[in-house]
Amino acid sequence: MNAILVTVVIVNIILALLFSLGAVPILVWVERRVAGFIQDRLGPNRCNIAGFRLGGLVQSFADMFKLVFKEDFRAGDIKEKFIFRISPVIVFVSAFLSFMVMPFADNLVIGDQTFLMQGLPIDFGILWFLALAGLSVYGIMLGGWSSSNKYSLLGSVRAGAQVISYEASMTLALISLLITYGSVHLVDIVNFQSGLIFGFIPAWGIVMQPLAAIIFITTAFAEANRTPFDIAEGESEIVGGYHTEYSAMKFGLFFVGEYIAMSASSAFIVTLFFGGYNIPWVGTQMLKEHFDIVMIAILIILPILSYKFRGWILKNNVWPKADDKRNNESKWLIRVLIMMNIVIILLFGYFLLFGVASTATNIAVALIQIATFAVKLLLMNFVFVWVRWTLPRFRYDQLQELGWKVLLPLSIANIFITALVVVIGA
Amino acid sequence: MGFKIVPRYGKSLKDKLYLPALFGGMKTTMSHFLKNLSDTSNIKTECYPEMQPTDITSRYRGVHRLTHRDDDSVRCVACFMCATACPAECIFIEATQREDNVDEKMPKKFSIDLLECVFCGGCVEACPCDAIRMDTGIFTFVAQKREDFVLNKEQLLANKEGN
Ligand code: SF4
Numbered sequence: 001m002n003a004i005l006v007t008v009v010i011v012n013i014i015l016a017l018l019f020s021l022g023a024v025p026i027l028v029w030v031e032r033r034v035a036g037f038i039q040d041r042l043g044p045n046r047c048n049i050a051g052f053r054l055g056g057l058v059q060s061f062a063d064m065f066k067l068v069f070k071e072d073f074r075a076g077d078i079k080e081k082f083i084f085r086i087s088p089v090i091v092f093v094s095a096f097l098s099f100m101v102m103p104f105a106d107n108l109v110i111g112d113q114t115f116l117m118q119g120l121p122i123d124f125g126i127l128w129f130l131a132l133a134g135l136s137v138y139g140i141m142l143g144g145w146s147s148s149n150k151y152s153l154l155g156s157v158r159a160g161a162q163v164i165s166y167e168a169s170m171t172l173a174l175i176s177l178l179i180t181y182g183s184v185h186l187v188d189i190v191n192f193q194s195g196l197i198f199g200f201i202p203a204w205g206i207v208m209q210p211l212a213a214i215i216f217i218t219t220a221f222a223e224a225n226r227t228p229f230d231i232a233e234g235e236s237e238i239v240g241g242y243h244t245e246y247s248a249m250k251f252g253l254f255f256v257g258e259y260i261a262m263s264a265s266s267a268f269i270v271t272l273f274f275g276g277y278n279i280p281w282v283g284t285q286m287l288k289e290h291f292d293i294v295m296i297a298i299l300i301i302l303p304i305l306s307y308k309f310r311g312w313i314l315k316n317n318v319w320p321k322a323d324d325k326r327n328n329e330s331k332w333l334i335r336v337l338i339m340m341n342i343v344i345i346l347l348f349g350y351f352l353l354f355g356v357a358s359t360a361t362n363i364a365v366a367l368i369q370i371a372t373f374a375v376k377l378l379l380m381n382f383v384f385v386w387v388r389w390t391l392p393r394f395r396y397d398q399l400q401e402l403g404w405k406v407l408l409p410l411s412i413a414n415i416f417i418t419a420l421v422v423v424i425g426a
Numbered sequence: 427m428g429f430k431i432v433p434r435y436g437k438s439l440k441d442k443l444y445l446p447a448l449f450g451g452m453k454t455t456m457s458h459f460l461k462n463l464s465d466t467s468n469i470k471t472e473c474y475p476e477m478q479p480t481d482i483t484s485r486y487r488g489v490h491r492l493t494h495r496d497d498d499s500v501r502c503v504a505c506f507m508c509a510t511a512c513p514a515e516c517i518f519i520e521a522t523q524r525e526d527n528v529d530e531k532m533p534k535k536f537s538i539d540l541l542e543c544v545f546c547g548g549c550v551e552a553c554p555c556d557a558i559r560m561d562t563g564i565f566t567f568v569a570q571k572r573e574d575f576v577l578n579k580e581q582l583l584a585n586k587e588g589n
């Protein structure tokens with residue numbers, strides 16, 4: 001029994017690592033490719049390993065290696081060497097730890113044991129996230145201050161002011177959510193959202209609390225230092241802001257930390273407002289009871305999607321020079337796609353013919369929910385990227401005005417309205 | 427004098443809400459994204475060097491060449507007009523007597539430092555005998571050493587008219 005516990009914990013930690021750290025190259029790739037397509041450019045498409053470009057994904061790994069092997073330069077003027085060194089670590093670690101409480105799937109039942117599907121199995125997830133998200137700004141402020149550089153200092157001052165004004169609205173928006181959900185445990189919150197209101201609309205947070213959703217998503221952008229609220233970097237005004245003096249992997253940690261923070265914010269938004277690991281209209285119980293139908297549905301949908309994807313690859317994944325090794329990639333990608341289809345069809349066919357034990361069903365349901373969560377996470381990250389390449393940066397006074405004069409009163413009003421509805425409803 | 431009143435935006439409720447404009451912008455970027463994702467040939471980017479540009483016109487100012495007479499000898503008469511006109515002072519000519527009675531002078535050495543050249547076309551304008559042209563269509567010029575960027579008379583004579 002203990003072996004199962006250890007396995008589940010290890011699997012959860014690996015999942016959390018994959019979703020946060022492992023997602024960074026993918027997110028960088030998504031960012032650059034989406035930016036390219038939005039601006040009618042191509043984005044990175046040349047870097048390859050033996051002809052495999054994976055749509056340019058290989059470039060992110062090349063860039064990571066470059067950062068690792070670059071010279072780590074530090075200006076002689078920097079006196080607080082320890083703080084200078086520790087601040088990227090603070091940003092990275094707090095972003096990373098805040099991801100650890102996201103539930104990837106409903107509680108897993110194996111035998112008579114129940115497991116929380118989180119990196120850290122604790123049940124005060126919201127508080128954990130708030131604490132760590134607020135902590136990451138210390139890294140930015142200390143880093144900017146210890147750099148002995150006016151631009152860095154300006155960047156960190158901006159970051160501090162921004163976090164103070166936006167964290168307030170963020171927390172207040174969360175309070176109205178907590179009134180609705182009645183729990184700080186993220187799994188409870190997600191399970192609350194698996195219900196339906198009026199019998200056909202999924203009871204997602206965005207439907208129950210649209211105002212809180214808008215406020216929270218806005219403040220989450222500010223929290224993750226993303227455009228339109230990236231005034232801490234503001235490369236057109238203050239060079240690079242807080243990381244001007246950083247190079248090599250120290251800068252890399254800031255960079256990776258920013259993307260993990262973005263991913264963590266997305267995961268939190270998905271969990272709070274978009275039903276977390278829930279598939280709309282299909283709850284955990286329903287998945288378990290009608291697993292046959294689910295498998296048949298997957299068996300029908302998967303080959304169709306794969307065929308469509310094959311068409312896309314054949315049409316778009318071509319290299320202009322005829323005898324280049326990059327042109328072999330499509331062939332191999334399609335082979336891998338077909339292999340994946342065959343394996344899944346065989347597996348599900350076997351399950352359909354011979355039936356499944358309840359533990360296997362539970363694990364399979366958990367896998368489906370993890371996949372759902374991953375897809376939602378990716379979509380939300382895409383929204384972050386999409387917004388970044390649409391909106392220009394806020395001016396500093398506009399940003400403060402939006403925070404204090406608009407978001408804060410709105411979130412307080414939202415608390416009152418929610419409380420009224422709850423009291424009158426009860 | 428009449429004057430024009432520029433309309434000020436941002437006063438209406440729709441503008442103040444900010445969100446409609448935001449979603450409008452996001453719709454625009456999304457349409458670009460979907461158009462380019464569904465068919466990457468919509469993107470006009472050319473994958474240089476695999477794809478070479480096809481739209482270099484005959485008036486494009488590329489690397490210089492020295493033109494020839496009908497008997498294939500050099501047309502230049504070493505009058506130094508181009509070197510005088512050159513704002514970058516990167517044309518170096520050494521004149522010599524022409525013995526074949528075709529003309530009086532010709533360049534013994536004629537070199538252009540392409541690292542200093544600003545490709546203004548002044549030399550072509552200045553030349554009275556149409557002896558120097560920039561119509562090779564060569565838009566990239568690469569070399570390993572600084573010295574290799576100085577084209578001598580033979581190289582300039584060997585350059586062909588492009589396009
Ligand atoms: S193009 Fe202009 S700069 Fe270049 S050699 Fe001719 S006159 Fe000089």
Ligand code: SF4
Nearest residue numbers: 502503505506508553
């Ligand atoms: S290229 Fe033309 S302008 Fe220059 S020296 Fe020769 S004849 Fe004169």
